[in-house]
Amino acid sequence: MPPLSWGGTFQFGRYHMLSYAIRRLLGAIPTLFFIVTAAFFMMRVAPGGPFDQERALEATVLANLNATFGLDQPLWRQYLIYLGNLAQGDMGPSFVYRDLKVHEILAIGLPVSMKLGGMALALAMVVGSALGSVAALRQNSAVDYGVIAIATFGITIPNFVVAPVLLLVFALYFDFFPAGGLTQWQSYILPVIALALPQIAVVARLIRGAMIEALRSDHVRTARAYGLPTRMIVIKHALRAACLPAISYMGPAAAALLTGSIVIEQIFGIPGIGRYFVQGALNRDYTLVMGTVIVVALFVVVFNLIVDLLYAVLDPRVRYD
Amino acid sequence: MPRTLLRTAALTSVLALTIGSQALAQTYFRGSDGDPETLDQHKTSTVVEANLLRDMFEGLVTLDSTAQVVPGVAMEWDVSLDGLTYTFDLRDDAKWSNGDPVVAGDFVYSLHRIMNPETGAKYASILYPIKNAEAINSGEMDIDALGVVALDDHTLQITLQQPTPFFLELLTHQTGLPVHPATVEEFGSDFVQPENHVSNGAYTLESFSLGDSIVLTKNPEFHDAENVAIETVQFLPFEDRATCVRRWEAGEVHSCSDLPAEDIGRLESEYGDAVHVAAYLGTYYYSVNTTREPFGDARVRQAMSMVIDREFLADEIFGGTMVPAESFVPTGISNYVEDAPRFEWADMSMLDREDAAIALMEEAGYGPDNPVTVEIAYNTSENHRNAATAIADMWSVLGIEVTYNVRDASAHYANLRDEKDFDVARAGWIGDYSDPQNFLFLVESDNDGFNYPAYMNPEYDALMDDAAAETDLAARAEILADAERMFLRDNPQLALLYYSSRSMVSEALIGWEDNLLNVHPTRFMSIAE
Numbered sequence: 130m131p132p133l134s135w136g137g138t139f140q141f142g143r144y145h146m147l148s149y150a151i152r153r154l155l156g157a158i159p160t161l162f163f164i165v166t167a168a169f170f171m172m173r174v175a176p177g178g179p180f181d182q183e184r185a186l187e188a189t190v191l192a193n194l195n196a197t198f199g200l201d202q203p204l205w206r207q208y209l210i211y212l213g214n215l216a217q218g219d220m221g222p223s224f225v226y227r228d229l230k231v232h233e234i235l236a237i238g239l240p241v242s243m244k245l246g247g248m249a250l251a252l253a254m255v256v257g258s259a260l261g262s263v264a265a266l267r268q269n270s271a272v273d274y275g276v277i278a279i280a281t282f283g284i285t286i287p288n289f290v291v292a293p294v295l296l297l298v299f300a301l302y303f304d305f306f307p308a309g310g311l312t313q314w315q316s317y318i319l320p321v322i323a324l325a326l327p328q329i330a331v332v333a334r335l336i337r338g339a340m341i342e343a344l345r346s347d348h349v350r351t352a353r354a355y356g357l358p359t360r361m362i363v364i365k366h367a368l369r370a371a372c373l374p375a376i377s378y379m380g381p382a383a384a385a386l387l388t389g390s391i392v393i394e395q396i397f398g399i400p401g402i403g404r405y406f407v408q409g410a411l412n413r414d415y416t417l418v419m420g421t422v423i424v425v426a427l428f429v430v431v432f433n434l435i436v437d438l439l440y441a442v443l444d445p446r447v448r449y450d
Numbered sequence: 451m452p453r454t455l456l457r458t459a460a461l462t463s464v465l466a467l468t469i470g471s472q473a474l475a476q477t478y479f480r481g482s483d484g485d486p487e488t489l490d491q492h493k494t495s496t497v498v499e500a501n502l503l504r505d506m507f508e509g510l511v512t513l514d515s516t517a518q519v520v521p522g523v524a525m526e527w528d529v530s531l532d533g534l535t536y537t538f539d540l541r542d543d544a545k546w547s548n549g550d551p552v553v554a555g556d557f558v559y560s561l562h563r564i565m566n567p568e569t570g571a572k573y574a575s576i577l578y579p580i581k582n583a584e585a586i587n588s589g590e591m592d593i594d595a596l597g598v599v600a601l602d603d604h605t606l607q608i609t610l611q612q613p614t615p616f617f618l619e620l621l622t623h624q625t626g627l628p629v630h631p632a633t634v635e636e637f638g639s640d641f642v643q644p645e646n647h648v649s650n651g652a653y654t655l656e657s658f659s660l661g662d663s664i665v666l667t668k669n670p671e672f673h674d675a676e677n678v679a680i681e682t683v684q685f686l687p688f689e690d691r692a693t694c695v696r697r698w699e700a701g702e703v704h705s706c707s708d709l710p711a712e713d714i715g716r717l718e719s720e721y722g723d724a725v726h727v728a729a730y731l732g733t734y735y736y737s738v739n740t741t742r743e744p745f746g747d748a749r750v751r752q753a754m755s756m757v758i759d760r761e762f763l764a765d766e767i768f769g770g771t772m773v774p775a776e777s778f779v780p781t782g783i784s785n786y787v788e789d790a791p792r793f794e795w796a797d798m799s800m801l802d803r804e805d806a807a808i809a810l811m812e813e814a815g816y817g818p819d820n821p822v823t824v825e826i827a828y829n830t831s832e833n834h835r836n837a838a839t840a841i842a843d844m845w846s847v848l849g850i851e852v853t854y855n856v857r858d859a860s861a862h863y864a865n866l867r868d869e870k871d872f873d874v875a876r877a878g879w880i881g882d883y884s885d886p887q888n889f890l891f892l893v894e895s896d897n898d899g900f901n902y903p904a905y906m907n908p909e910y911d912a913l914m915d916d917a918a919a920e921t922d923l924a925a926r927a928e929i930l931a932d933a934e935r936m937f938l939r940d941n942p943q944l945a946l947l948y949y950s951s952r953s954m955v956s957e958a959l960i961g962w963e964d965n966l967l968n969v970h971p972t973r974f975m976s977i978a979e
Binding site for chain 2: 175176177178179180181182183184185186187188189190191192193194196197198225226227228229234237238293296297300301304307308309310311394395396397398399400401404408411412413
C-alpha cells in the first residue's frame, strides 16, 4: 500500500510539473511580445540612427541605405514587418555587420558565451557551496572569517579590475596561460575564474547564512538525535534546505552569465555575445539589439522556471497548483 | 599541490611556446581595431575593412609599403590632356584565385555594382567623380550611362565628370577593388563567405569567425606570388586596445593597430622602437555654429582659436599621441604647396595670443562684463571630455563660460548633421585619400552632410570650384592653399590637433613602414625566423 500510493503521487506530481511548465512557457509569450514591442520603440526614441557615425555619409548614399533597410517606411509599418518576420523566426539583417543576419551573429557568439558562462556557473555553485558550508560548520572560527573576507572581496572588486590583474600575473608575469583569445583549453581558465569569482562570493555568503539557520532547525536536530552521521546530516538534510536561497539567486544570475559579459569578452578577446548588448545599442543596430533582448528574455524566463521546478525537487512542501 | 600545478603549467607553457614558434615562422598574427562590418568592397566603410580588402584584392592601382600609388592590375595608364579620360592597360598575368584571368570587364561590372542604388554602398560617393556616377547612384540615370568602358579584355577606359587630379588616389581606396562577377552572380551577397570567396590579390579568405579571427592564406595565382613571403595572416579583432597590447607583450600577436593613449609612456620606456607613433592623415577639430550669435562673428571664432594651447592638449591630454595643429589640412599631404598655410599667429607666444584674443573679443563687444556662454558638444570618450575641460579653462581668459552636452557617437553625429543644435561641437576627419581637397571640401556651402558649422562663403566656394577645374597640379595646389588661408582666417572649424597613428610592431615583423595613410599591406612584409 505505501509503495503504490507513493508511486501514484509521484506520477501525479510529474504530470502536474509538466503541465505547470507548459502553462508557464505559454504565459511567457505575452511577456515576450511586450518586451519586443517596448524594446522596438525605445530603440527608436534614441536620437541618431545606424548610419550616423564619425564619418558622415552623403545624402544620396544615406537615402539608398535607408531604402535598403526599410528605414524609409513609417515606423508602424517597420514594426509590423519586424513582428511578421519574427513570427517566422527571422530576426532580420544586422544594420552594422552587413554580411550577416542577426540570428547568424547570435549563433556564432551564443555557444561561446554559454560554454564560458556554464563553466563559471558550475564553478561558482561547487566552490561557493563548499566554502559557504565549511564556513557555516565552523561558525566564528578563523576559517569562517577567512571565507567572509574572501566573499566580501569578491563582491566588491569589480571584474574589470580582477581580469587584467589575473592576466598580468598569470599570463604575462608567469606565462602560465595565453593572454587572450580562445585558442586552446588553457584559454578558458582565466576568463572562467574572472567570471565566477563574484558569483562564488555571493553563493558562499548565501549558503553560509542559510546553512547556519538549517543546522539549528528542528529536522536537523531530530536527525542528530537519531544519531545519523554528521556528514549525512550536513549533505542530505542541512545543505538541501540551505540551497534554496542560493538557487533563487542563481536563476537570474545564470541567465546573465550564459548570455556573456562585455567586460570579460573585451579584456580576454573572446567572441561571445556580451559585447553586442552595448555595441548594438551604441551603433543603433536596431535588429541586433532586438535579437539580444529576445535572447536574454528567453533565458530569464527559462531559468526562472527551472528555479521553480528545482524548488519542488528540493523542498517537498512546494506544490504546483 | 601548488608545486605540481606550477610544474604542469610550466610544461604547458613550454609546449605552447614551441607550437607558437613553429607557427610564427609563416603566420602573421595581426591585431586589428575590431571586426569588419562587411567584407564586401562595395559596402565597406572602415579602416579595418580597408586593411583586410587590400590584402585580398588588387585594384587598378595600389599602395606600396610607403603608401605611394603604384601599378596594380593596370601596368600603365594614359590621361587625356583635358584630364577627363583615363585609359588603363591591364597586365596579362593578373588572375583570380580560381584561375580565371582578371579582365577589364570585371572592373566595369564592379563599378556598375557599387553605383547601383540597390547595393546600398556606404562609400559610393568616393567614386562620384566618374561620369554620371552620382546621378546613377541617386537612381536618376540608367547604370549603363556610367563612364566606364572595357575597350578590350586588357584595356579599360574611365571617363570623369570633371578633371579630378587625385583620381588615382581615389582608386586606391577599397571601393575601387574589383569583385569576381561570376561569383557575385551565383551567390549574391554571400560571395563574401569563405567557401564562395574568389579574390585577385596576394591573399584569399580562408575563414571568418566574427569576434574571433579572420584567416587569409597566400594566393598562389597572384601574379607576384613569388615575392609574397608571409603564408598566412590571422587578423585578430580587438575592441579593447589594452587587450591587444597584453597579447603583444605575451608574444601572441606581431602588431597592434592602435594603442591606449594612457599607456604610451610605459610602452615607450619598456619597448622603445617597437612603439610606432607616426603622422596620420587626420585632423581633430571643433566646429563652431556660425548661424548662432556671437559665433557668426569671425573675430570671436578667431579669439576662441588663438587662446587654445594646442601643445598642452597634445602632450598632456593625449600623451604625445597627437600633434598640435597649425592648419586644417594635415602636414605631409600630397598634391599641395611646399610652404603650406598656417595660422597667421602660429609663431606668437601663448601670452601674446591671449592679449590679441582679448582685444578681438573686446572689439566684437564681449569680455568679462558681457560674457559669452558656450555649450561644447562632444561624443562620449574620456579623451574628448578631458580636452573639452582643458579648452573650457583656456577660454576662461576671454570671459567665456562653458557648459557641456555629451551624447553617444550616433546621437552626436546625427545632431551635427540634422538638427545642428550646438554652439561648438567636437569632430574629427581622417582623409580618405591624400589630397587637400578631401579636407577643404568639408565646409563648402553646398556640403549638407559635413558642413557642420554651416559656413557659407561664396569666395571660398569659388576657389574650390576653380581648384576643381584646374588640371595643372601646381596651379591647383596654389588655389587650394588660398582656400585654406581663407579657412584659417575665418575659422569655421577650430583646427586643434593632427592625428597620429600608433602601433606596436614586433621586431620579428620586417617591412613595416610608417606612413601618412597608416597603410601596411601584408604582401610587402616578412617574418624573421
